[in-house]
Amino acid sequence: MLASTLPACLADAARTAAGITFVGRGGEEDRRSYATLATEAGRVTAGLRALGLAAGDRVALVLPTGPDMVAAFFGVAAAGAVPVPLYPPVRLGRLDEYQDSTARMLQRSGARLVVADRRLGDLLAPALTRARPDLGLRSVAELAALGRAGANEASVDPDALALVQFSSGSTVEPKPVALTHRQILANVSAVHQAILAAHPEHDGLTHRCVSWLPLYHDMGLIGCLLASVAHRADLVLLPPELFVARPVTWLRAISRHRGTITAAPNFAFALCLERVTDAELGELDLASLRVALCGAEPVVPEVLERFAERFARRGLRPEALTPVYGLSEAALAVTFSALTAPVEAPSFDAEALAERGRAVERPGGRRLVSLGRPLAGYQLRVVDEHARECPDGVVGRVCVAGPSLMRGYLGDDHATARALTGGWLDTGDTGFLRDGELFLYGRAKDLLVLRGRKYAPQLVEEAAQQVAGVRKGCVVAASTLLPGRDHGESLMVLVERVRGGREPANELAATVRRHVLEETGLAAQVVEVLAPGSLPRTSSGKLRRHEALRRWLGGTLRPPHRFLRLRLVVAVARARLSAGLRSLAAP
Amino acid sequence: MTDAEILAGIREVLAVHLGLVTPVSLEDDLGSALALDSMQRLTLVVELESRFRMRLEPGDESSLGRVADLVRLIRERARPVEMP
Numbered sequence: 045m046l047a048s049t050l051p052a053c054l055a056d057a058a059r060t061a062a063g064i065t066f067v068g069r070g071g072e073e074d075r076r077s078y079a080t081l082a083t084e085a086g087r088v089t090a091g092l093r094a095l096g097l098a099a100g101d102r103v104a105l106v107l108p109t110g111p112d113m114v115a116a117f118f119g120v121a122a123a124g125a126v127p128v129p130l131y132p133p134v135r136l137g138r139l140d141e142y143q144d145s146t147a148r149m150l151q152r153s154g155a156r157l158v159v160a161d162r163r164l165g166d167l168l169a170p171a172l173t174r175a176r177p178d179l180g181l182r183s184v185a186e187l188a189a190l191g192r193a194g195a196n197e198a199s200v201d202p203d204a205l206a207l208v209q210f211s212s213g214s215t216v217e218p219k220p221v222a223l224t225h226r227q228i229l230a231n232v233s234a235v236h237q238a239i240l241a242a243h244p245e246h247d248g249l250t251h252r253c254v255s256w257l258p259l260y261h262d263m264g265l266i267g268c269l270l271a272s273v274a275h276r277a278d279l280v281l282l283p284p285e286l287f288v289a290r291p292v293t294w295l296r297a298i299s300r301h302r303g304t305i306t307a308a309p310n311f312a313f314a315l316c317l318e319r320v321t322d323a324e325l326g327e328l329d330l331a332s333l334r335v336a337l338c339g340a341e342p343v344v345p346e347v348l349e350r351f352a353e354r355f356a357r358r359g360l361r362p363e364a365l366t367p368v369y370g371l372s373e374a375a376l377a378v379t380f381s382a383l384t385a386p387v388e389a390p391s392f393d394a395e396a397l398a399e400r401g402r403a404v405e406r407p408g409g410r411r412l413v414s415l416g417r418p419l420a421g422y423q424l425r426v427v428d429e430h431a432r433e434c435p436d437g438v439v440g441r442v443c444v445a446g447p448s449l450m451r452g453y454l455g456d457d458h459a460t461a462r463a464l465t466g467g468w469l470d471t472g473d474t475g476f477l478r479d480g481e482l483f484l485y486g487r488a489k490d491l492l493v494l495r496g497r498k499y500a501p502q503l504v505e506e507a508a509q510q511v512a513g514v515r516k517g518c519v520v521a522a523s524t525l526l527p528g529r530d531h532g533e534s535l536m537v538l539v540e541r542v543r544g545g546r547e548p549a550n551e552l553a554a555t556v557r558r559h560v561l562e563e564t565g566l567a568a569q570v571v572e573v574l575a576p577g578s579l580p581r582t583s584s585g586k587l588r589r590h591e592a593l594r595r596w597l598g599g600t601l602r603p604p605h606r607f608l609r610l611r612l613v614v615a616v617a618r619a620r621l622s623a624g625l626r627s628l629a630a631p
Numbered sequence: 632m633t634d635a636e637i638l639a640g641i642r643e644v645l646a647v648h649l650g651l652v653t654p655v656s657l658e659d660d661l662g663s664a665l666a667l668d669s670m671q672r673l674t675l676v677v678e679l680e681s682r683f684r685m686r687l688e689p690g691d692e693s694s695l696g697r698v699a700d701l702v703r704l705i706r707e708r709a710r711p712v713e714m715p
Binding site for chain 2: 069070132133134135136137138139161163164165166167284285286288289290495558561562565566567
């Protein structure tokens with residue numbers, strides 16, 4: 045039985061010997077018991093009280109993975125206030141975009157205080173100047189020094205806000221997802237129940253999670269940190285940058301700590317396949333791993349299959365790899381595929397899917413991964429544009445119901461009403477059901493999903509438009525799975541050239557690619573230069589990103605009729621001319 | 632450590648860990664010349680830290696424009712290796 049609030053969960057965990065091992069950037073380890081972390085969190089709570097923070101106030105956390113982040117998170121929660129984890133600064137990248145998005149997120153969450161390392165002070169200053177949190181910026185050490193020891197813990201209401209996490213497209217239009225203690229713990233409990241049903245704990249098996257996922261991301265925060273605390277289980281946390289630079293560190297930590305549970309987006313598995321060398325492989329022992337959840341972005345079946353095959357030699361159980369589906373609006377997880385069977389990825393007729401939205405099994409077609417069934421207490425349905433339920437095998441919008449649906453987007457009733465209707469959450473994802481199992485196929489919402497992180501397409505489009513030779517307002521950015529690209533969805537940028545533009549298409553494309561990379565840190569796999577008027581628009585002149593992507597994939601993205609006709613006339617004339625020349629030249 | 636040695640170290644990290652053999656010079660702009668995506672930038676930071684035994688904090692990087700600025704930062708941060 046779980047406690048009813050997050051601080052109460054930490055208090056329970058503090059009575060056990062369990063704790064968190066923090067791996068540093070250099071690989072060094074620092075283990076803190078939950079008892080120690082609870083004491084550190086208590087100091088933060090006391091400091092927040094001394095500052096005059098009230099229940100329900102939001103506190104932004106810009107902290108790297110480490111004991112300070114955990115102490116700050118639980119310290120804020122124990123004060124009855126609401127933690128708002130935010131992305132730390134990009135590394136070696138352009139800071140103006142980071143400062144803009146941080147300012148927007150501070151404003152949208154209404155944060156009164158920012159907790160960050162002092163060294164980030166200068167860097168965060170422009171965002172603070174714009175958002176003006178009235179209590180400013182404090183480090184964890186400063187908060188701890190402010191408080192009086194022995195401050196009482198507030199009694200926290202399980203139905204009070206426990207977390208604001210930013211969802212989709214957070215850089216341009218940040219949407220703060222508001223979740224209560226009860227909602228988060230309902231999700232954590234459903235996930236735990238599913239894992240225990242498949243892999244019950246016994247004398248030889250105690251679950252222990254190993255994760256490199258950032259703690260400002262739902263899968264890292266809720267799925268790994270909060271779940272481990274709630275179940276008083278040991279946890280090993282690596283900094284995300286260590287994993288990215290040296291993927292083997294993740295697998296090494298699983299081996300060394302006998303990890304039984306881990307989670308990561310598809311790209312992480314692809315990165316391991318690419319970067320873990322055969323020499324490094326030899327030192328690994330993955331036999332302890334029971335569950336490796338794969339979610340947060342579309343799953344490429346071949347990646348998980350190759351991962352299972354390559355690491356089987358090091359004891360990896362094929363059934364450990366488990367594709368899952370979820371979203372921050374539902375706290376985290378919604379469906380799990382079978383925990384005791386290998387990945388299932390049937391093949392479907394690609395044309396029937398693309399043209400008619402029908403899933404027809406056909407060998408050699410498009411393979412889609414089964415994301416399994418809803419967790420206990422959750423329901424799933426797929427609906428058409430009239431909100432009628434689709435039969436099995438028909439693509440529609442995926443809707444979810446369950447005990448962890450967000451209370452709403454903080455301070456945005458309009459967006460909340462669009463997402464939540466009659467207890468159902470419209471996920472904005474499209475897909476179909478087959479015998480109760482979920483398969484995703486595309487998205488109804490405009491969103492880039494790259495390496496497990498979501499971006500608004502406008503971020504990339506704005507950068508591409510700045511390039512001379514690109515028609516202003518005539519750029520579409522989209523992401524999709526492309527054959528042969530294992531790291532997940534590829535970023536594609538479709539740009540129209542200016543009228544009369546003479547720059548060769550490949551040069552213009554290279555400039556766009558470089559500029560997008562510089563401005564956003566995102567590498568576009570495809571940049572397509574199109575004739576003016578090629579991108580489809582609505583009657584009111586808005587770009588139709590989906591339609592553009594669909595036509596590009598189908599090879600039918602062309603300028604409208606008048607352009608086409610002209611081109612056709614020229615082509616026919618050319619053909620006639622060359623045929624005439626050939627006949628002239630013939631003996 | 633001289634600037635030339637640091638530059639050579641940066642080139643080595645780029646070649647070994649990121650597969651980039653483009654010749655970088657001190658005057659190059661960090662963003663455009665290296666054309667790294669955000670994951671490659673993270674990798675560069677971690678590998679530079681390990682190569683030069685120092686820490687780069689996000690706060691220090693706000694002043695980085697050219698490769699020369701990165702070299703200067705590494706020079707300030709890198710601890711001389713203590714010889715027994």
